[in-house]
Amino acid sequence: MNSTVLPSSHAAARPTAQIPLQAVILAGGSGTRLWPLSREHFPKQLIELLGDESLLQSTARRLDALQNSRPVADEVLVVCGEEHRFTTAEQMRRVGRQSRIILEPVGRNTAPALTCAALELVEGGKDAVMVVMPADHAIVDAAAFAKTVAVAADYAAEGAVVTMGIVPTRPDTGYGYIKVGATAGEQGGYSLEGFVEKPGKELAQTYVSSGEYLWNSGIFILRASVWLKLIEHFRPLIADAARRAFAASSSDRDFLRLGQSEFVECPSESIDFAVMEHLGELSSSVSGVVVPLQAGWSDVGSWDAIWDLLPKDASGNVARGRAMFEGAVNTLTHSEGGRLIACVGTEDLVVVETPDAILVAKTSEVQRVKNIVARLKAENAAEAHYHRKVYRPWGYYDSIDGDRGFQVKRIVVNPGGRLSLQMHHHRAEHWIVVSGTALVTRGDESFLLSENESTFIPLGQTHRLENPGKIPLSMIEVQSGSYLGEDDIVRFDDTYGRK
Template identity: 65%
Template sequence: MNDFASPVMLPAHVRQAQVCCTVQSVILAGGSGTRLWPLSREHSPKQLVDLLGDRSLLEATVQRVSHVFDARRFVQLEPLVVCREDLRLPTAERLLDCAPHARIVLEPASRNTAPALTVAALAARAAAPDGDDPVLMVMPADHLIAGQAAFAAALGYAVEHAASGAIVALGVPPQHAETGYGYIRTGALLGEAGSRAIERFVEKPGSELAEHYVASGEYWWNSGIFVVRASVWLAAIAHYQPAMASACADAFARAASDSSGALHLDAAAFAGCPSDSIDYAVMEHLGSDPRFAGVVVPLVAGWSDVGAWDAVWQVSDKDGDGNVARGRVMFEGSTDSFAHSGGRLVACVGVTGLVVVETADAVLVAAKDRVQDVKAIVGRLKAEHGAEAQEHRKVQRPWGYYDSIDRGERFQVKRIVVKPGGRLSLQMHHHRAEHWVVVRGTARVTRGAESFLLSENESTYIPLGVTHRLENPGKTPLEIIEVQSGGYLGEDDIVRFDDQYGRMQGTADECPGTSSQ
């Protein structure tokens, strides 16, 4: 058994209480949010950016679901977060304040939500106290829910159904004919809370069919939030997707925990896992198969998947003309528009129903009713190996951040800011040299066998092939200008010898063409 699977030790007063069941929140944080480009990028997806305020959607989700139930009736375990290996560090950093004891399961490759839930179910059962079979409250990390009390009430009803063996979805009674969501056809009424049997899941419909669904009153939006006992999910996935169940079990059995407690699934075993969503893998079979009972509980709590820029506009505070401004934005004679500035002034004059999003390296201009097509732009960027699909020009790292200022055929210029106590990895390059100029703070430089301090307006040169490290020993941020020069500036020209943040040579948290720090 790996360390991650060690059973949770509960306080005595909780162990002695009359408890309905053990519940485990599972946060699925592996999405990329391509429709919210250019703010959301492959390595800085929407759940990790401050899209709607001063905290990320991941933090809001974890805080929303943490300790949501009365401890006298439920044992609620610390959140379990499933994300990609390359998102480990930024995800862990976001969890520091809101859930420092959350457990993280790391996927070596993206395999969609059904495998993510399967390994989470295995991890939850292994860690549950006294061999318990916890009820999993499963939700995406990147949704918005305005009404906490209504959300908690819906979850409570869902847990009761799941504790009795049902597979439960939270459904949102539709407010309009939405073509961007999947739908759930509801059946017989079950109990006083408005819960209904699931007749079938329906994928995203066209506009005419969506209008029919809303008019009938029989179809609810699929929120993507599910509640199910771990054993029930594992039985369902073994029945409907045996290859997936086997691969996930193998990847979990061979998994290893790192020094931070994060669980790394076995890459070879997980690579053989089929990719599929929770909906396709299991939920679409409910209603026609008596072996598994499906229940949908109504969620009337101001839910939004914040899936595209029109949804961000919808949930944001607007001025008298229906405009939403973020950052340095000015509207003149404009209505029903959304504008986001990452730094430069954005001025919108005489426009209606427009979305404008400005970042340091990309600008999006789109009709508000066509923002779903942003995903196609990201697809084209990826096909052309455009860096704008992967990273922002300003890239966060556990030691601070860097900003790529300029780049040519044989050089690259970066502004590097290292927070107090931050240390870049001890590393070496075969094909490039580096010049460092300190413009603020004090730097400790390791260069080969040397170790020395640099103050403001001092500089040093790192020849290619020489082991080096940069760190900030001071109490204020360290800022340097780095000039790389050489015939090849790719990220794979790096050999690591030591890193305090656990990043290994060749890991995906470093992208070709970006920083090697």
């Protein structure tokens, strides 16, 4: 078959190796199939599922291996939801990455998110080659990934739209597939013939046996200007709403807040559905290219995928945290709360423990966890939305006990951390300092509390808690009142821009 000839309409005037690569991380997922570790307000990309770093942090590091061969922008562009902004920013800081974080007022899938990221780059005069990556995937071989990105970037610099196709290892029915065509030039890519939805088992076997299909990774490499032209052509409603939301945006620290009313009007569509599936309609004006990737990729979509990725003992057991196995086979345990999980005679089982929930599931049935999450949401149960430990920009709190009319929290405030000046309509609070120093504002007075000292905040009293010291402030808060929900907060002043 003849090789595909790439168009020259977007060809770069300088060598492709000199065109900077711009990491764009799409971090808006929820990961309901990884409950109880993943929650609505603490999704899977923020969790340390496979090692000492979260999936988001691993994604941010993924382009490090490219630094010696071509320029990579120091600043990573991240698109995420409002609820996750502070944890996302803190995790990026911990891996030493500068980040510009675009905040979506509501979730609208990946096509609007990428459009806003491309607008940010083009408006800043950076028509870079974007390496668009989901924040919640895992890749074992970072060096192999970097080599594949380098190949894909050469195509993208010349105006092609490139996607990475995963070389399938089994006839999996949980992934979409990409049909591969003729070779495209000599770099190692192929023409993109089309996308197909998740197939049944027999059709998946046919795809894999043919050698003409790859798994759809959801990773794309293309220039920002090329994406904007494509989205304007195929989905003008998305392009228009995204442009208006971007024009109405405002900067807040490292965050870019999109215009809420404008972004809400944006249709919710994926990159695949909005653009990639329609590239063939453009004839030869824009080339779609697939570059095969063999780097230990996984979308980490369920607990059986976690089991598949982690090292196992001789009986196929995987332990994260404290666990003991006695006659167990192919059992995955994850102890998040520090308690010992003892498995006796178990087989093909998943056991996940957190301080407020425990999951026990057959490995073959783990996809049904999302049904449990749906039921929890229907009941408005806290376990669907939050962990017992909730992270805030100033630190975190852990709800350690509670019943009708009272709640006990452990509060940890980072050095220099400052809670909002606030008031509660329905509860009073007792504060006891365990370690560190607290600067307390209560009404018109301000005073310091040291270890073993305490104070009382009456119902309806304005107050603020700060840590002026150089070590974390740890304290116990006892709340009492007729209503103890987190929405009983009236904020008068907030360092972090929360309403």
